[in-house]
Amino acid sequence: MFFSSLCVTSDLLLKVRSEMKSSPVRVVDTFLIGRFILLAVMSLVFLGCLFLFLIYHLMEPVYAKPLHSS
Template sequence: MAGTVLGVGAGVFVLALLWVSVLLLCALLFRASGAARFSVIFVFLGALIVTAILLLFPRASDAPAPEAETKIVDAFFIGRYVLLAFLTAVFLGSLFLVLIHHILEPIYAKPLRSY
């Protein structure tokens, strides 16, 4: 359902814009004097005709279009394995340093006492 905002299509917004502009134009024309005051009737009838045309001749079909199959693509595939290789190298280096400095700590000989 592409092209929808808040669950409604573009046609609802076109009709709302049409009627808001017609109501504003009618409010302005009511304040006019003379023959311009009676043009409110033509503006209102024109909006009714445009609304009827938009409602009676829709562009889209009633049945929704079939959805295309969605492909899942891993765009970060190589980067993920480079990161995994880097983290593995850091882990093995850290394990080697722990092995040298803590587990295989050298025991130095104490000097013999001489009497």
């Protein structure tokens, strides 16, 4: 089992390396700025939701019940 996995792994590594040498292709991320804008918007929405959760759920006032005197 070990030797068969070793053979398959080495075969795949050699194929990938030979393909990379024959055709140098540059990968360019064209959506980089859009991804950062999306991350910033999602972070702001998360912080806003966290702030509203703290105000309306965790800091909700608890009123004392009136004492009944007899």
